Amino acid sequence: MRGFANVVLATLSVLSATGAYAQGHLGLRALEDICGNVNANLVVNGVNFGRIDSCLCFSGLRAFERTDAVASSAVNVFGPTRVVGALEALINRSPDRQDCAYPDHAVPQCTTDNLCAFTCSDGYVPAPAIPPANPTQCVCPDGMNVCNGVCTADACPSGLISGKKRDANYWARTAECPRGQSVCGVYGGSSRAWECIDTANDLESCGGCVIELNPLSGREPSGVDCTAIHGVFDVACKAGRCVVNRCMPGFEPSVDGDLCLSQYTQ
Numbered sequence: 001m002r003g004f005a006n007v008v009l010a011t012l013s014v015l016s017a018t019g020a021y022a023q024g025h026l027g028l029r030a031l032e033d034i035c036g037n038v039n040a041n042l043v044v045n046g047v048n049f050g051r052i053d054s055c056l057c058f059s060g061l062r063a064f065e066r067t068d069a070v071a072s073s074a075v076n077v078f079g080p081t082r083v084v085g086a087l088e089a090l091i092n093r094s095p096d097r098q099d100c101a102y103p104d105h106a107v108p109q110c111t112t113d114n115l116c117a118f119t120c121s122d123g124y125v126p127a128p129a130i131p132p133a134n135p136t137q138c139v140c141p142d143g144m145n146v147c148n149g150v151c152t153a154d155a156c157p158s159g160l161i162s163g164k165k166r167d168a169n170y171w172a173r174t175a176e177c178p179r180g181q182s183v184c185g186v187y188g189g190s191s192r193a194w195e196c197i198d199t200a201n202d203l204e205s206c207g208g209c210v211i212e213l214n215p216l217s218g219r220e221p222s223g224v225d226c227t228a229i230h231g232v233f234d235v236a237c238k239a240g241r242c243v244v245n246r247c248m249p250g251f252e253p254s255v256d257g258d259l260c261l262s263q264y265t266q
Helices: 002-018 058-067 069-078 080-093 170-176
Strands: 032-044 047-057 098-101 106-108 118-120 125-127 137-139 145-147 150-152 182-185 194-197 232-238 241-247 251-253 260-262
Touching (some): 032 058, 032 080, 047 058, 047 069, 058 069, 069 080, 241 251
Antiparallel strands (some): 032 098, 251 260
């Protein structure tokens, strides 16, 4: 199991270093992560480099290697791949190790008191925002526009239909979407927020809209958010179907490739 995790993290390290992430790799999105409070010596190949006392997540190990003096020293001797493996092992041995799931637009921000804490990117804000409740979503505030996945106070550029809010009815909106795209509701937006989506290839609305816009249709949402598949690490939407390429440590792709199955329950 640990060997498989090391392979995943080693691959992630190489892709990060070369900028070779392909669209659909959840290493960038970090919708799922494994985090823990680490208070232990970093030992790589029998060499003790010193004490690590930090809240760490799998997705942040490459950045941690570059900024932490102890980890950086180990990298200088054994290289980033072996050090990532050692750090991953420390997280797995942490008594409060936790599997974390994040909403869209979230950036993991592990803290000692809240391992699965996060901030939001792309103009979105955490919600609920009132302490002591911990945020569970990233939302685009009222009065803002969602343009190409970014929450902004500016109007969407001319020709960019995604995210504009209008009073026109559902059918008028549908007519405005380019051929091959569907008009869908916007998560966290008002009832009039909408965007045009290529549901044959979109990771978050694969096969149809995850959020239906027409309240009179009586239809259940027909799309699937591929990134929300439990345990997934690398997934794509092809011809309106989620295709799992790789899973997080402890999971493996199902036979038909549309799910990640726990290796501990089979």
